[in-house]
Amino acid sequence: MQIKVYCSEESNVMKKMLTGRNIGNMLFVLLLLVLLFVPSAKAAVLRGLMQMGFFSPDVESNVQEKVPTAIDLSAIHFKDAAGNGIVLGDLKGKVVFLNFWATWCPPCLAEMPSINKMYNKFKDDQAFVFIFVDADSDLLKSARFMEKRNYHLPLYRAASAIPEMIFSGSLPTTVVFDKQGRISYHESGAANYNDNRFIDFMTKLKNMK
Structure with missing residues (x-):
């Protein structure tokens, strides 16, 4: 009982x-x-919010008030998987899109499709240079990540110290330099870089002397 x-x-x-x-x-x-x-699940949610119009890049704010622009770009080096180097100071006359990311970072995964679409619009234009820096410097892993998703973004690792005013450790971080080597955009956090306003912003930088 x-x-x-x-x-x-x-x-x-x-x-x-x-x-x-x-x-x-x-x-x-x-x-x-x-x-x-589960990073991919969080990335999917963020990506859905982007498609709804959230996380648009703020290209209208005065970046110079947020980020100092007097930087020695000649001291900032990157290298690709083949050992080929690129120096920011050598890219005067180009619009430079610099992105710091990692394969384990959900906001990075969320913004990557929009970055890939934006990159495909400008990749054949010699006025632009794109540098995607794997924060872990594991280029083999990041290359496999790109290949699996059919992305063709140019991958690099940092080959010198990076000034904190450019990259303080937050992922993702995106910096755009104008043709004079000045910071024109700086954002820590995910954003939809295929947004029409950002495409127009990049085009205006190209047309500036």
Whole structure:
């Protein structure tokens, strides 16, 4: 008899736990855990918000008020997987799009499709240079990541110290230099870089002397 009472009480407890409200709470907690510990899931949510019009790049703000522009670009070097180097100071006369990212970073994964679309619009224009810096310097891993997703973004690793005013460690970080080597855009965090306003912004920088 004691066993039956115990089983009955246990059944009642289970029924109370499985009410609609509790199931909803458990599903909510499960969703939070997935977003916290599954980078691709968090990236998918951010990407969906981008498609809804969120995370548009703020190209109208005065960047010079936020980021000093007196930087020795000749001291900033990057290298690709083949060991070929590129120096920011040698890119005067070009519009430079510089992006710091990592394969494990959900906001980086979220913005990458928009970056790839924007890159494809400008990649054949000699006025632009694109540098995608793997923060982990694991170019083989990042190349596999790109290949799997059919991206063809030029990958580099940092081959010198990077001034904190350009990259402070936050991922992703995107910096755009004008043809005079001045910082024209600086953003830490994901953004939709295929946004029409950003495309227009890049075109205006190209047309500036």
